[in-house]
Each structure stands twice: as C-alpha cells, then as structure tokens.
Amino acid sequence: MSTKYFALLTQLGADKLANAAALGTKIEITHMAVGDGGGKLPTPDTKQTKLINEKRRAAINTLSIDPKNTNQIIAEQVIPEAEGGWWIREIGLYDKDGVLIAVGNCAETYKPQLQEGSGRTQTIRMILIVSSANAVTLKVDPSVILATREYVDDSIKKHANSRNHPDATLKEKGFVILSSAVDSNSETHAATPKAVKVAYDLAKAADNNANTRLEKDKNGADIPNKPEFVKNLGLVGTMNLAAGALQRSGGEVIGDIIISTDTELAWRRNTDMAAIGFKNTGDGDTDSYMWFRTGDNGNEYFKWQHLLSGGIITEWMSLKSDNLRVRGHQVYHEGYKPTAAVIGAYTKAEADNKYHPKGNYASAASQSFTGEVRAPNIITGAMNNQSFFFQRNGVWTWTVQQNGAWRGEIQHPGKGGVFALEGDSYTKGESDGRYQPSGNYQPAGNYAIKGESYTKSESDKLYRNTGAITNIRQSAQKSEYFTDTTKPWESPSGGVLTGIDTVMWSGGRMHVRTVYYRIIQVLQNGQWITLGRL
Known part of the structure; x- marks a missing residue:
C-alpha cells in the first residue's frame, strides 16, 4: 500500500537547500507549525508556502542529525499542557526568514486543553531527509528547549559513556591533567589558558621585535614613514624640484620661462622641421x-x-x-x-x-561714335547758335540754341513708327473730347448727376445753413463725495449721472458715498455749448 503519512521539502525549501550546498552556506530552521488541515487529512504539496489551516507556530525545541542516518534531520517541538483545543493533521518547518522549508502530514490527534479535563504535553517530531545535512544549521533557542524523556535518557547515556575513557596519550584520546607551566617538557599534561596566554605574550613580543626591522629584499618598501625617512636623508628639496620639473614626455608650465642666451625651439619629424628662435x-x-x-x-x-x-x-x-x-x-x-x-x-x-588717348579734341570738325556715349554727370556749357543731335535710321533727336533760347524736337519719318512715352498718353483729339478748358464751366441745359440728388430749393427746405449742431461730447469725469449726513444733491446744468460708489454699513444699511457725472456739450457754429435746463 502507498505511504499515507510523509514529509517533503517544498520547492522554496529545495531551492534554498541547493543554493546553500552550492555556495557553501547554510539555512537555519528555527520554527515548527501545526495545523488541522482544514478539517481533513491533507496531502503535502511541494508548491505549498504555508499550512492549510495553521493553529500554532513556535520555536523548535530540538534539532539534530539522526546518528544512524546522517542525511536525516530530526526536528522536535513540545506543546505544553496549557495549549490546545484543536486537531493536529499537518506539520511545517520554517527558516529564520519565515519561508516554509518542509511540510508533512501525520496521524490525526487531538490536543486538549487543561480546562477540558484532559490536559497533556504533546511532542511533535518531523524527520526530514535531505541530500546534505551540512547545509542545515543545527541551532535552537535555549530559552525554549523542553526536552522529551527520550532526549534526556539519550543525553545521560551519552554523558556516562563520555566519562568512560583511559588517560590520553600521544596517539590515543583520553583524559588529561591540566598544567599552567610554560617551561615543562611533559607529554601527559595539557596547557591551561593561563599557560597559553604566557606563551602568546612571549611570542607577540618577539613578533613585535621582528616587525620593527626592515627586510633586506624589500628594498625600502617596508619603511613605515617614508616622508620622514626622506627628510632624514636631506632629500626633501631635491624631491620638490623633481616634482615641479617639466617632464620629457610633456606637461604644463604655469610660470614664466626666462632664457638669457640665444636659443631655438624646434620641431623636427623625418626631414621636416619648423623652429622659432631669438x-x-x-x-x-x-x-x-x-x-x-x-x-x-x-x-x-x-x-x-x-x-x-x-x-x-x-x-x-x-x-x-x-x-x-x-x-x-x-x-x-x-x-x-x-x-x-x-x-x-x-x-x-x-x-x-x-x-x-587723353587729349583735346575741340578743334576737330566732327566726331562719330560707334557705341554709346555716356556722361556720369549732367553736361553743362554754352553753344552759340549751335545744335547737338543724334540720328539713326532717319530718326532725329536734336537740341538747338537760337537767339539765346533752347528748343528741341524729335522727328520721326512717316506714320509707321511708334513713339512711346513713359506711361499712358492721349492724342490731341482724345484730350479735347475728355477735358474742358480752365475757368468757369457753364453747362448748356440740365446737367444730370449720376445717382440721386436734390435741387437747390429741396436742399434749402431740408437743411439749415446756420445754427446746426455738428458734434456732441461729454466733459471729463466729475464727482461729489457724501459724508454720513443726509443732504439732497442735483448734478450741475448739462450733467448726466455716470456712476455711484456705495458702502455697506452695520445693520445692512447701504450708503451712497460718491456719485460720478459728466457735462454734455454740443458744437454749434464752431463753439462748444453746455446744455441748459428748461
């Protein structure tokens, strides 16, 4: 038949145990918990992180390796008489971090309380098989140890057996006699802490003496205070000069460099060179x-x-x-x-x-040019009944002075040519048809204006020539301030109220503190007039 009651490592416990074995560390199991399984016998599961229905958790009383099987760890917890009132069907082991390391079930047992009339001390034991018990710390809190009778009997038996030994020799274990002598040659006595301390003090003094000496093969590396050593040798100034010197491999000069002789600073690479000198x-x-x-x-x-x-x-x-x-x-x-x-x-x-070529060409009878003739400035001078003209392809442009007066003319042969002015222009006939001569214009008959218009008599009936109001305005703002006394007030002639300033008094009374007004004026016959009253 299959096993009904068993304990196993949880997945978290197995991971922790494997990690501890790989890294050479240990896990520390510190607590055991019991529960009722929720009313029925549970089946332990490696995925569990807690008991199904925990009833009690407390520190482990004993934790040891089975002497008959070193891969088995035995954990025990003693539940006192005063605690109980519940069934025990499941057991869990926790480490110091509160992680469920192992879980198991057990035969159902009821733990009564004293007041139920049948109190008893209950011992819960879990045997856990691991791959390496070396990865588990066997440590319990001595303040919570409650030994079982079996544990006490085993401890007494082990102690009694431990006293049944012969005297110790150089080859065999056994009992020895203690001695505090530090100059004894005995091989049957064991040194006391006092003797060990005396020997330690002597060895330490010898070691200190050796430590104050310099080793030859260290070449000064073991000098404890090197700056003081350099000072004693008189080399401080030399070292300071060396520390501030410009290195051959390069560096930065932070002070002035003064050279008192002819010198040259050169850069050379292969056959190229560049130098600067004084x-x-x-x-x-x-x-x-x-x-x-x-x-x-x-x-x-x-x-x-x-x-x-x-x-x-x-x-x-x-x-x-x-x-x-x-x-x-x-x-x-x-x-x-x-x-x-x-x-x-x-x-x-x-x-x-x-x-x-540069020269005087005034005596020449005439000059002809194949290109343009330009002058940067206006040409000034005088000509006596002389003309100045340009001619090309029968088109003449000329200027002539006759009897002290200048006149010019542009002649264009035929009517096939085009004479263009800058902008638009009219012919004489077009101008006569569009514009009248200067002076008064008296139309013959009625002159119709485009759009609607009034006759003189109609205009005289509709409009006044004098006394018309052509504009209206308000004066600058004026104000009247009132104290708490009651008094009547009316704006000046032509004034209109434009604003008030109120204040709330105690009792919910509102008081007008300031009124603002402006004077209405009209523009009539070029003068501003203030409106009056009837």
Missing part, C-alpha cells in the same frame, strides 16, 4: 630679433590661426614663399602685383580698343 646679433647696436624658420622641400609655410569657442579654427594669416594672405585675402606688393582680371580692370589691349 637672436642677439652682437653688433654695435646689439640688435635683437625673433625668427621663424621652416625647411623641407619648399612647400613649408607659416600659418597664424585663431581658435574660437567650440573648437572652430579661423585663419588670420598664411605666409608662403610666393604669397601672403591675411584673413583669407591676398596681399599684393611690388613683387606680386594683381592682374587686371583680379581687380576688375581692362588690360592695355582692351583699353586701346575702347578709349581714345
């Missing part, structure tokens, strides 16, 4: 100068660059053997002159084909 010629004027030198294949040059924020580099000056550029612009000089194309000019050959 030279005192040593002549009568003791001239001094700074020089910059490059060398390789003639392609080296000097650049002066400026670093902007964000790492952007702008070039201020670039100097090569054949040109100089400043802020990106070419600098020209006697040895490097700009071409006509660079400055937007004509070459000599182009100018000879476009312009006459």
Whole structure:
C-alpha cells in the first residue's frame, strides 16, 4: 500500500537547500507549525508556502542529525499542557526568514486543553531527509528547549559513556591533567589558558621585535614613514624640484620661462622641421630679433590661426614663399602685383580698343561714335547758335540754341513708327473730347448727376445753413463725495449721472458715498455749448 503519512521539502525549501550546498552556506530552521488541515487529512504539496489551516507556530525545541542516518534531520517541538483545543493533521518547518522549508502530514490527534479535563504535553517530531545535512544549521533557542524523556535518557547515556575513557596519550584520546607551566617538557599534561596566554605574550613580543626591522629584499618598501625617512636623508628639496620639473614626455608650465642666451625651439619629424628662435646679433647696436624658420622641400609655410569657442579654427594669416594672405585675402606688393582680371580692370589691349588717348579734341570738325556715349554727370556749357543731335535710321533727336533760347524736337519719318512715352498718353483729339478748358464751366441745359440728388430749393427746405449742431461730447469725469449726513444733491446744468460708489454699513444699511457725472456739450457754429435746463 502507498505511504499515507510523509514529509517533503517544498520547492522554496529545495531551492534554498541547493543554493546553500552550492555556495557553501547554510539555512537555519528555527520554527515548527501545526495545523488541522482544514478539517481533513491533507496531502503535502511541494508548491505549498504555508499550512492549510495553521493553529500554532513556535520555536523548535530540538534539532539534530539522526546518528544512524546522517542525511536525516530530526526536528522536535513540545506543546505544553496549557495549549490546545484543536486537531493536529499537518506539520511545517520554517527558516529564520519565515519561508516554509518542509511540510508533512501525520496521524490525526487531538490536543486538549487543561480546562477540558484532559490536559497533556504533546511532542511533535518531523524527520526530514535531505541530500546534505551540512547545509542545515543545527541551532535552537535555549530559552525554549523542553526536552522529551527520550532526549534526556539519550543525553545521560551519552554523558556516562563520555566519562568512560583511559588517560590520553600521544596517539590515543583520553583524559588529561591540566598544567599552567610554560617551561615543562611533559607529554601527559595539557596547557591551561593561563599557560597559553604566557606563551602568546612571549611570542607577540618577539613578533613585535621582528616587525620593527626592515627586510633586506624589500628594498625600502617596508619603511613605515617614508616622508620622514626622506627628510632624514636631506632629500626633501631635491624631491620638490623633481616634482615641479617639466617632464620629457610633456606637461604644463604655469610660470614664466626666462632664457638669457640665444636659443631655438624646434620641431623636427623625418626631414621636416619648423623652429622659432631669438637672436642677439652682437653688433654695435646689439640688435635683437625673433625668427621663424621652416625647411623641407619648399612647400613649408607659416600659418597664424585663431581658435574660437567650440573648437572652430579661423585663419588670420598664411605666409608662403610666393604669397601672403591675411584673413583669407591676398596681399599684393611690388613683387606680386594683381592682374587686371583680379581687380576688375581692362588690360592695355582692351583699353586701346575702347578709349581714345587723353587729349583735346575741340578743334576737330566732327566726331562719330560707334557705341554709346555716356556722361556720369549732367553736361553743362554754352553753344552759340549751335545744335547737338543724334540720328539713326532717319530718326532725329536734336537740341538747338537760337537767339539765346533752347528748343528741341524729335522727328520721326512717316506714320509707321511708334513713339512711346513713359506711361499712358492721349492724342490731341482724345484730350479735347475728355477735358474742358480752365475757368468757369457753364453747362448748356440740365446737367444730370449720376445717382440721386436734390435741387437747390429741396436742399434749402431740408437743411439749415446756420445754427446746426455738428458734434456732441461729454466733459471729463466729475464727482461729489457724501459724508454720513443726509443732504439732497442735483448734478450741475448739462450733467448726466455716470456712476455711484456705495458702502455697506452695520445693520445692512447701504450708503451712497460718491456719485460720478459728466457735462454734455454740443458744437454749434464752431463753439462748444453746455446744455441748459428748461
């Protein structure tokens, strides 16, 4: 038949036990709980995290490894007489974190209370089989230990057997005699803590003596206070100079560097070189100068660059053997002159084909031009009965001075040509048909206005020539303030009320504190008049 009562590890318990075995740690089982299974015998399940219906949980009284089977852990709990009143059908073991490690069922038993008339002490035992008992801490709280009779009998028997031993030897275990001597050669006596302490103190003093000595093979690494050691050697100044020195591998100079002789600072790589230096010629004027030198294949040059924020580099000056550029612009000089194309000019050959040589052409009988003739300014001068004209394809434009007066004319042969003015224009006939001569206009007959209109008599009946009101306005705001005394008030002539300011007094009475008004005025015959009263 199948097993009816059994205990097993829960999934959480198995995981904890496996983890402890793998890491070399331990789990600590501290509590046992009992329950009634909800009224029927339960079947333990590895997925359980608690009892079905827990009735009591308390610290374990004993926890030990079965001496007959080292993979079995025996846990016991003693339930006192005063507790009970419920059935016991399920048992659980918990670790110190409150995790259910193992769960089991047992034969149904009723735990009575004393007041029920049959009180008794109940011992609950669970035997748990594990793969390695070394992963479980066998520790119980001594304040809750309540031993069973079997446990007491086993302990007395074990103690009695422990006293039944011969004297100890160098090869066999047994009883020994204690001794506090620290200079004894006995092999049948055991040292007391006092003797051990004396030996320890002597060893510690010897160890301290050895610790204060420097080991030769440490080469000074074991010097306890190295700064003090350097100070005693007189090397503090030397070390300070070395600490502030510029290293060959590079570094940052934070102070001034003053060189009192001719010097050169050079950069060299392969056959390329660039150097900057200072030279005192040593002549009568003791001239001094700074020089910059490059060398390789003639392609080296000097650049002066400026670093902007964000790492952007702008070039201020670039100097090569054949040109100089400043802020990106070419600098020209006697040895490097700009071409006509660079400055937007004509070459000599182009100018000879476009312009006459400089001279006085007033005596020439006439001049003809194949291109345009332009003047940057208005041409002024005087001509005596002379004319100035242009002619092309029979079209003449000319200006002539006759008897001190200037007149001009544009002649266009035939009627097939087109003479265009700037904007629109009318012919004489079109203008005569549209416009009247200057002066009074007297229409012949009735003149009809487009849209509706009044006759003079109708207008005289509808409108007044004088005394009409042409505008109306309000004056600036005025006000009248009232105290708590009662008094009548009326706005001035032409005034209209525009606002009031009230205040609530005690007793729910409302008081008008200030009134605001404006004066009405009308515009009549060009004058502003205040409205009066009837």
